[in-house]
Amino acid sequence: MNPIVIYLPIATIMKKNRREFLGMSLALGATPLLSAKPFRKLVNLDNTESPLNILILGGTSFLGPHQIAYALERGHKVSIFTRGKTVPKIHQELFSKVEKLVGDREDNLEALKGREWDVVIDNSGSKTKWTEATAQLLKDKVGYYMYTSSISVYYPYVGEDFSEDRSVVTTIPENTTEDERFTYEYGVMKATSELAAIEAFGKERSIIVRPTLIVGPGDRTDRFPYWVARVKQGGDIIIPGSAEEVVQYIDVRDLAEWMIRLAENKAVGTYNGSGPGFDMTTNAFVHGIHANFTSPVNYIQIDDLDFLTENSMIGIQPWVIQLPEYAGMSRSDNSKAIAAGLQFRSLSDTVQATDAWWMSDAVTEERRKNILTGERSMMIREKEILEKWHSRVK
DSSP, X not given: OOOGGGGSOXXXXXXXXXXXXXXXXXXXXXXXXXXXXXXOOOOOOOTTSSOOXXXXXXXXXXXXXXXXXXXXXXXXXXXXXXXXXXXOSSSGGGGGGSEEEEOBTTTBOGGGTTOOEEEEEESOOOSXXXXXXXXXXXXXXXXXXXXXXXXXXXOSOOSSOOSTTSOOOXXXXXXXXXXXXXXXXXXXXXXXXXXXXXXXXXXXXXXXXXXXXXXXXXXXXXXXXXXXXXXXXXXXXXXXXXXXXXXXXXXXXXXXHHHHHHHHTTXXXXXXXXXXXXXXXXXXXXXXXXXXOOOOEEEEEEOOHHHHHHTTOTTOSSSOOSSGGGTTTTOOOOHHHHHTTOOOOOHHHHHHHHHHHHTSTTSXXXXXXXXXXXXXXXXXXXXXXXXXXXXXXX
């Protein structure tokens, strides 16, 4: 679903140049709740009523296992199509109940030929040609095509309207910088993949979901887990950016369960998969994380963009990047999604589940140590940056 770069840990991210770093932080983004609009009434599906035969392209990484868990709980049958190389780190016990098809979206779709499913969920569409190939192959054998896209299709994030009606980026403008090109490429890939799915299945059989930053148990990035671990430890903590900025995120379980319900209800259309269900400031977000722990903390707000840039702090926070072209990244309109049944766990629930997973055997001790004590960890750099900040503001 996501480009591989966004799965790198923070310690690795800090070694990247600005172009790569921005791309990792941009791969997923979104926005707060606007006025709700009437959509369609959802149908409650009994576990034994009208079970679906679901094909998930991908399924072993972050979002997929949660989709599988909920789908099986609802009484559906699940097949997954993967290269057979990734060992699931969460819900491992459920994969014995899943049909495993092996192939490669680059050049081997043989396992999908001659088969029929009610819906396909495309989580691994990271090249437009992959979506084109699978959608064209399955269009006469599958009822509905659900493509997991990204709010990166809205880049650059300027203006006020970030509803599903906003124009998406399908070409890279001339004279773009190297940094911009990297970001444009991902947004264009997702937007053109959406179009490829719709071209094959038609709007009447296509479901497009554009998630924001996905967080929760199984997170393959270290963006949100870093803040949970950092705030849990306490001490002097930098909050980058203005106290008035807003944050958007979506708990992976909320996203996964809602996507299965969309499939159950044949709720075709395009949706921004973003949360929470209200405007949350970045400071409320950080304080909300700390409410789950007892560590003494002292927050230091740094909203000087030049200082943040000079000290490589652009994008380390799990919210909007402090640059004009990303100003609307946390302002996607999720009212249509809410009207179509998207529900939200509390931030506390997300923090506690993430912390429990983070401290489990699913995460290596090396990764846990690296996030706070690695050579390029923000935690290691924080003291030096604070010394610079205090000397600058005296």
